[in-house]
Amino acid sequence: MRLALLTIGIVAAAAPAADRRTPAATPAGKPQSCIPRSGIRQTLVRDDRTIDFVTRGKRIYRNVLPQSCPSLGFERRFGYATSLSQLCSTDIITVLTTAPLMRGASCGLGQFQPVTLTR
Template sequence: MIRTLALTFLLLAPSLASADSPPDPAAGVAAKPQKQHSARVQRKLDYLASLTPDGEPKDCLPITQVESTRVLSDSAILFKMRGGKLYLSKLPYACPRLGFEERFSFKTSTPYYCSIDVITPLDNRLQEFGSCPLGVFQPVKPAPKS
């Protein structure tokens, strides 16, 4: 059994290595173009890039004052407060599937979203995908429309 596995690996290793290796420029093989973002993802990334700081960051936001949340990427969530103020939480590291699924669960024993709290991305069947800490809440404003 071990010999069969070793032989299979040896036979597949050259093809696996070539699939992951960058193309050899001397061989005349053109590199594959980078995959483009979908229009929706690009709009979210453009909006994220347009946000500018608008005050001092906060460690917590009262849950009862949060009107809505909008996932902008795997590492950024926008919190819209009652009254229209916006806060951006940049997660300390990318949270896999968060940007794709655009929804998360949150459990707390306090009435606040805090930067030390953890969120869990959810798919459309409410299946969980790991957990990720929130970042501080930076007040932001979008760039003026031209």
């Protein structure tokens, strides 16, 4: 079995406070336990508990972590390790800090809720 490590997320440039709020979202289907890793195009870390996963098909899955993940909203990037082709609610993410680049808090994911963002 091969263990794959994939780091996703992008450090965002300083943005006005209004741009860093978590946008409202309307459920667009049933929550899912897993989503295919190969379909993830982008991640948007909204705050210490909320990550929006944008797929290649432009579908958005909001993942609200069961508990707050320290510094996730500040750093806005994370990594994970999995041997599966899917990212699941049983997986753990690890916050990546910037100065110096190192591992931060590790936190569990929640369910992947398909959503439509409302601005």
